[in-house]
Amino acid sequence: MSLEGVGRKTGLRTKLIGLLTAVLVLITVVFLFYAYEDQRQRAERELLEESRVLVAEMDAVWDFISLNQNTINYDSDGAYDYKGIHCAIAGKSVAALFSERSEYSIRFTNLNPRNIYNRPDTYETAALETFLRDSSASEMWGFEEEGGKPVFRYVEVMKVSDACVDCHGRPAGEIDETGYMKEGWDVGDVAGAVSVVVPAESALESMRAAVATNVVFFLLVATAMVVIIYVVISRMVTEPLTALRSAFSRVADQSSPSGTKGGLGPAGEEAPLIAGSLDSSPLFTTREIDGLVEQYRSMAERLNTLYDSLESQVAERTEQLQRANDELEQQRKRVEEINERLQRDSRYKSDFLAIVSHELRTPLTSILAFTDLLEQEISPDNEAAVKQLDEIDKNGALLLEMVDNVLECARIQAGSESVNLELIDLNDIVGMIEAAMSPVAVKKGVLFETRVSAAVPLIESDWEKLRRAIVNLVSNAVKFTPSGGRVTLEVEYESPAQLLRSDRWRSATFIGGEVPSGGGVVAITVTDSGIGIPADKHVLVFERFRQENMSTVRRYGGSGLGLSLVRDLVAMLEGCVTLRSAPGEGSTFSLYVPVAFEGGIDD
Template sequence: MHGKLKYKLAVPTVVIIALLMVLNVAWSYTSQREQAQAAMREQASMLTRQLNAMWDFMAINQNRINYDSQGNYDFKGLHCSIVGLSVSGHFSQGTDYKIRYVSDSPRNSAHATDKFEGQVMERFREDPGLAEYDEMATFDDQNALRYVTPLRIDDSCLSCHGSPAGEMDVTGHAKEGMAIGDLYGVISVVVPSAIYDESIAQNVAREALLFFVLMVACVVSVYFFVNRFVTAPLERLKNAVRVTDAGRFAVDVKDVRGDGEVHDLAEYFETMSSELNALYDDLESQVEVRAGQLVVANEELLRQREQLEAMNERLSEESRYKSDFLAMMSHELRTPLTSVIAFTEILQQQEDDAQGQRARILGEVRQNAAILLSRINNILDVARLEAGKSEFAPMLVDVADIVNSVEAALEPLAQAKEVQLTVEVGRDVPLIMADADKARRVVENLAGNAVKFTPAGGHIAISATFDSAAQVVRIAVADDGIGIDPADAPFIFDKFTQGDASASRRYNGSGLGLSLARDLMELHGGTVEMESTLGKGSVFTATFPVQGKAGKCEEGE
């Protein structure tokens, strides 16, 4: 951290200063070039104005020069163009300046335009209002400012360049037939930029050197001050944190040198270290107290665990007694009930008047005895399941036999309640591996509930279908009875539980039928599911796997 922080501060500083230096050098070079070009343009403009003034003077005084005192014409050869060329040649002699009077149709080929001057003359022709043009260009392999102004025909020029065209003028040349305002040529001034370029290079070099010195000074300053007031104090704080991390909270950071936030950070850290040291000492004392309390609590938990184990053993023994008692009592009650049902059937067969009071009473006796026997069987099966003594004997079973036996058992009850009972078994339903008696008990309990909770005039449908994809057989019992309240649906398969709808309270029952059906389906490796709408009926579906589940119901299963 000591080195990285300094680098993180120094490197951006160097980069920023370097970028500023490059930008400043570029701006300074550009501005100085513009200033130099402006100065050269001013010099060239001044030269052309002086030459034009001399040209105008000569044009104005031509008659005075070429006529003697008696009024006789005597051409002296001091024509304005000749004087302009001579003066410009003498003026630029011994210097790098070039002053040229040129035209793209000169009388003398020595005064013809070059490529640059010819292009400028075209500009002047296209724009008569353009009074000057300059551009930085190369002339004789040197950088220079090329400044050009137009030479247009005025009154003083008509005597040599006016009409009629072809007539010889005083200089012995044919007139061009030009009119006032026509462009005849240009004054081309070449101002070398070498001295300016050298001055610009020196200025830029001085500024670059100044910025470099400034950059070095800034880097050194940043390194020194950051090292003294930031990184060194932070390094000291880092070492203090390492000591604290090792578990020694009594740390002194008063000798940390730093100002502002670093000094505040050192004070905060020292305060935190003191508080942590005090808290650590207090925690050690509390840990000792808590350790003693935990020992006592652990001993109490061991004692309570022993009590719970003894209580659990007694509860298990009492549960076994209860299951054994229920199994024994159920078994003892089944025999006399079976006899009652058998003797009732015999009396019914011997009764001559099938519509008489005696026949009705015998029917009630047989029906209630069958209901009581079914409940006793449920209690017995539940007790056997809880005791782990229920034998599970799977074999190949025909689902049609199971459904038909249930139909035969419940048909009298359905007729007595005036409820229609229909049965349908799909032709593709295969044989399944199941305990025939327990499978019948499942369907019988589901159908018995349907009969019990379906009012007169209702309909109950028992159907068996085969799902080839899942390899399961589904036996569904559907009714249009009272239905089940959604609030009671989660508890409908619990033991000793019935629907809480007010209409169901007039129906008797132990509440074991659905619970027993669920437990018996678990033995088969299947499920029993319910769909119901309050006031419209219910559908209970028992799903049997085709291959079934082999084995014996052992205790704890």
């Protein structure tokens, strides 16, 4: 059984109790941590105050002896009579007596004591080093364990006062009246510390008892709340819903198709959809439950009405659906027949274009060859004949280009064109194009320039398809550039990120293909100073057999296949085409092809 099925079969009360228990456990854990930390801080504050009081009492004894030092060590005649009692002896003696007669421990210590018994332990050493390092620190406390029992440690700094200078001041090393060498301290220096050890076991036991009491009280209150919520939910929600579910079950049984029909009982009499009155139960006492019951009554009445005509409606809808299915089947068959005819016509068209283009190419090639021979035979002085042969050669070359474009488009459209990959040096392609197009540009009076960046690497692509795409762009640029104009062919290397950030990309119209990603990109740009193309015609000129307008066709010629072929060829090479142009400002066509071809290759 899946967990989802188990969740659906679990009752509301069970889920509610589980949720409340989880919340109660979480709150109890949080409260336990809070109560423990609060009681621990209380115990620590009480022990700290107690330790401070003990230190204050020791300071009072110390100050009392210091104030009465002259009275103790001078006789009634005013003569000095040192009796061996001074503030340090008195304070340490009182502390030792107090420590012997109680569980507390009080002692005075410093890092270089005059008495070895006053040497600091580890905790006191850390406190004294803190006082010496930080002049603002005056006390240090915390819990530790001694002899297997918890204790509270308190250490308070002792500063050098005016009364201490006589025995501990300057010059250092001089013997004072007690027989010890002076330390050379100044007023305000750290003279040592008073250390108090207070038994903490009783305080911690009281703390734990308080925590246990608080947690038990909290659990009792929380448990009582859970019980109250459970009872309230049971009597006001789950039991009314259970009764309502029973009523739904009776409706389902009475309207089931086994022996009944449209809400009728086996004997043919109409069976009531609501057996009994839900209002008679004292459990339904909330507005929400009453509203649900009213909705149930309304639903049951509508069901009773619907069941009367359900079978006739089902039969009618089934008949309508069958008719619709029959019509859809007929339409599907007609669509299949139309698709077959369209595919057959498309194959016929492609085959016709391929055959015609191929058959036209052979005589055109012969015409151009004989034209070249005639040009060699005719004298240059015969200007009329030279001009006529030039026209024949020019129009024949134009017609041959159109036939090649038609043939290439037919092969691409028929799906018979494949990509033949090889390593290509774009310098070679640009050099070949420059050699072929420079005479055409010179004859028309157009300056044709090429530039290949040194950063352009060898690329993996199809030599012939890339050459044909670039030739079509250069040929178009020369064709639509007037005499005295300029055509430039540039090849650069860019990363995809640099490409998308460049102004040349962002200001151009994206014509089609796939933007190269991942590796490097070679940008092949053909720029001319020709007539330009309006922005609303940028996409149009890349469609088959379309040019900007008919006046362009009459003036410059062409079939309208060159740019369409460029778009298809670059798409096969996993690249894309952009155009940036405006009337009277020339045009910039850019081909972007990847350095490494990633797609599959047809055999």
